Amino acid sequence: MADAPLFDTLTIIGPGLIGSSILRRARQTGPLARRLITADSAPAVLQRARELDLADEVTASLTEAAAKSDAVILCIPTGAIRPVAAAILPHMRPGSILSDVASVRSTLGPDISALLPEDVSYVPAHPMAGTEYSGPDAGFATLFENRWTLLVPPAGTPSEAITTMETFWQRCGARTRQITDQYHDQICAMVSHLPHLLAFTICDTADRLSADLRADVLEYAASGFRDFTRIAASDPTMWRDIFLTNRDVLLATFERFEKDAHLMVEAIRNGDSEAITERIRRGRRIRQGLIENKQA
Numbered sequence: 001m002a003d004a005p006l007f008d009t010l011t012i013i014g015p016g017l018i019g020s021s022i023l024r025r026a027r028q029t030g031p032l033a034r035r036l037i038t039a040d041s042a043p044a045v046l047q048r049a050r051e052l053d054l055a056d057e058v059t060a061s062l063t064e065a066a067a068k069s070d071a072v073i074l075c076i077p078t079g080a081i082r083p084v085a086a087a088i089l090p091h092m093r094p095g096s097i098l099s100d101v102a103s104v105r106s107t108l109g110p111d112i113s114a115l116l117p118e119d120v121s122y123v124p125a126h127p128m129a130g131t132e133y134s135g136p137d138a139g140f141a142t143l144f145e146n147r148w149t150l151l152v153p154p155a156g157t158p159s160e161a162i163t164t165m166e167t168f169w170q171r172c173g174a175r176t177r178q179i180t181d182q183y184h185d186q187i188c189a190m191v192s193h194l195p196h197l198l199a200f201t202i203c204d205t206a207d208r209l210s211a212d213l214r215a216d217v218l219e220y221a222a223s224g225f226r227d228f229t230r231i232a233a234s235d236p237t238m239w240r241d242i243f244l245t246n247r248d249v250l251l252a253t254f255e256r257f258e259k260d261a262h263l264m265v266e267a268i269r270n271g272d273s274e275a276i277t278e279r280i281r282r283g284r285r286i287r288q289g290l291i292e293n294k295q296a
């Protein structure tokens with residue numbers, strides 16, 4: 001017998017890359033929810049969500065959507081989560097679940113817990129998946145397939161609500177694991193935030209070259225540089241919020257990187273072939289590890 005839908009009514013606030021991928025997954029493969037609502041404050045996003053038929057109901061009223069739902073997932077930039085949660089939580093039903101997909105936890109757990117009405121659970125979950133594209137057109141139903149989703153529920157969250165969200169993400173195709181906020185932010189600073197900082201900076205450096213050299217760099221960019229440009233094409237608001245919210249952990253991670261980059265530069269300066277080769281070898285081993293874990 002097919003599984004019953006996990007939720008009666010599910011609202012996705014922010015049908016962008018992640019939000020619209022969840023909606024597409026729910027539409028195509030179910031059984032995630034019997035009824036889907038999507039809400040956003042931007043009229044152009046709502047119009048596109050309607051054109052793409054992403055949900056049964058498309059609305060500008062976040063509070064009305066929340067009041068009708070047994071689960072609400074905030075798929076909006078990190079900086080918008082606190083104010084939007086504060087606005088919708090008083091309208092949420094007893095027994096319902098609030099979630100978000102923010103890339104930085106910082107103090108979100110305690111902050112949102114302090115706003116939670118009796119009988120509403122907060123079970124944030126961060127899918128380690130994405131592309132450089134954003135908006136309702138960017139999503140696709142298989143985005144979470146075989147990718148990790150890190151669940152970061154605050155202490156004291158009812159275990160049934162955690163199990164429900166874990167099942168939700170597994171039905172989206174993801175592997176799930178529960179970790180603490182602090183550990184989450186440390187991992188993401190290394191695997192996601194630092195790489196984006198480097199990519200934005202490398203592209204910025206290229207952009208500041210003299211006009212002729214810049215033009216030729218872009219002309220002949222079918223090389224290592226091209227892979228950085230993919231990451232650097234990511235959404236500015238989202239990444240500004242991530243950098244500012246995970247500031248301390250990101251800066252500590254950057255300092256480690258700076259030291260390692262300096263060691264490599266010194267090895268090059270000193271013509272230390274052995275040190276250079278050893279560092280490159282370690283990089284290759286990371287890549288091989290990802291391939292073995294089927295994450296590359």
Ligand SMILES: O=C(O)C(=O)C[C@]1(C(=O)O)C=C[C@@H](O)C=C1
Nearest residue numbers: 103127128129130131132191192
């Ligand atoms: O694959 C990409 O292009 C992404 O930027 C996805 C990526 C990442 O850095 O890996 C970006 C942010 C999310 O929080 C998780 C995943």
